[in-house]
Amino acid sequence: MTAAALILFLTAGMSLAPLPTGVAVGMDISKLRQLARKNNVSCILVFGDSSVDPGNNNILPTRMKGNFPPYGLNFFGGRSTGRFSDGRLATDFIGEAIGYTKVIPGFLDPALKKADLPHGVSFASAASGYDDFTANLSSVISLRNQLKYFMHYKIHMGKLVGKKAAEEIIRSSVVVMSMGTNDFIQNYYLDQTRPSQYTIEEYQNFLITCMSSAIEVIHKLGTRKLVIVGVPPIGCMPLVRTLMDTTSCYEEYNRASATFNSKIKHTLKALGPTLAMKTAYVDAYGIIQKAIDNPKKYGLIETSKGCCGTGTVEYGESCRGLSTCKDPTKYVFWDAVHPTEKMYKILANEAIASLATDLLS
Numbered sequence: 001m002t003a004a005a006l007i008l009f010l011t012a013g014m015s016l017a018p019l020p021t022g023v024a025v026g027m028d029i030s031k032l033r034q035l036a037r038k039n040n041v042s043c044i045l046v047f048g049d050s051s052v053d054p055g056n057n058n059i060l061p062t063r064m065k066g067n068f069p070p071y072g073l074n075f076f077g078g079r080s081t082g083r084f085s086d087g088r089l090a091t092d093f094i095g096e097a098i099g100y101t102k103v104i105p106g107f108l109d110p111a112l113k114k115a116d117l118p119h120g121v122s123f124a125s126a127a128s129g130y131d132d133f134t135a136n137l138s139s140v141i142s143l144r145n146q147l148k149y150f151m152h153y154k155i156h157m158g159k160l161v162g163k164k165a166a167e168e169i170i171r172s173s174v175v176v177m178s179m180g181t182n183d184f185i186q187n188y189y190l191d192q193t194r195p196s197q198y199t200i201e202e203y204q205n206f207l208i209t210c211m212s213s214a215i216e217v218i219h220k221l222g223t224r225k226l227v228i229v230g231v232p233p234i235g236c237m238p239l240v241r242t243l244m245d246t247t248s249c250y251e252e253y254n255r256a257s258a259t260f261n262s263k264i265k266h267t268l269k270a271l272g273p274t275l276a277m278k279t280a281y282v283d284a285y286g287i288i289q290k291a292i293d294n295p296k297k298y299g300l301i302e303t304s305k306g307c308c309g310t311g312t313v314e315y316g317e318s319c320r321g322l323s324t325c326k327d328p329t330k331y332v333f334w335d336a337v338h339p340t341e342k343m344y345k346i347l348a349n350e351a352i353a354s355l356a357t358d359l360l361s
Helices: 003-010 029-038 090-098 114-119 132-138 143-161 163-171 181-188 193-197 200-220 238-243 251-275 284-293 341-359
Strands: 044-048 120-122 174-178 225-229 278-282 302-306 331-333
Touching: 029 090, 029 341, 044 090, 044 143, 090 174, 090 341, 114 120, 114 143, 132 143, 132 181, 143 163, 143 200, 174 200, 174 341, 181 193, 181 200, 181 251, 193 200, 200 225, 200 251, 225 251, 225 341, 238 302, 251 278, 251 284, 278 341, 284 302, 284 331, 284 341, 331 341
Parallel strands: 044 120, 044 174, 174 225, 225 278, 302 331
Antiparallel strands: none
């Protein structure tokens, strides 16, 4: 039985998730699903930070959590799941577009059932990064430990469907890796440890080495399709604008983001053929920058402040219980750091297009 056939067997009786409103404009979802079936895509496996953490941090002894209102305001049932947004994340929309699940659950979610494992999971942890020291600063799950959880996932899958079928599901999965922001804003630019060891360029190269090592590990564990999400324009985050006392994007931080993204793309071009992996890059920087520069094109209005509280400094714990803007769909940012569900839908468009073009064509 192929991985795709096994997934269909396990989801027998379930209807395909309805198409996500506003996602993949210009992309034929039915065509994407045909490509996914043709390429035997089994599921989405996710590594990263708060951009793709569906709530793994909920059970950790850390303050980096979003499992309380107003987070989740527009999620199903208005539930605060631990996602740092008002609703779903880009990876949730990607999973729905492929057709197996409306949301990608956290691997550490106590409510996760064994039968859910073949549909994909996220090992991501808010405040994590390519640099394990970044995660240690906030007592969250380092990339090294996310990879260990992936090993546990593989063992659980082997027990659930058999070792051979588990290996096929993993080989047919699409891995999404989205992190790097915290390595800069919570590590390099705030803590003195890394700046005392590296110049900014040297630190970027160090992060690339960490990323490359992680890719080699997931390759050894059997994955063959990889999507890397680039770092967003960090200097445009409301929190950074406030701290740097500027009404416009802080260009020094944006230059660091752009340079790092260039290194990611260069590395992917080299690693893909070497490891015989299909790779795709999602330009989060360009997408968010376009939305900020031309908001009307995307139906947006507010680009410099978040929807939670004053929108200038609040995120995570400092956002707890605060009032919000009336219409988050008009905002780029939900809090002073993280995008709204609307912005994640826009990001999902690009990811889905890259998936279809670079991984499934």
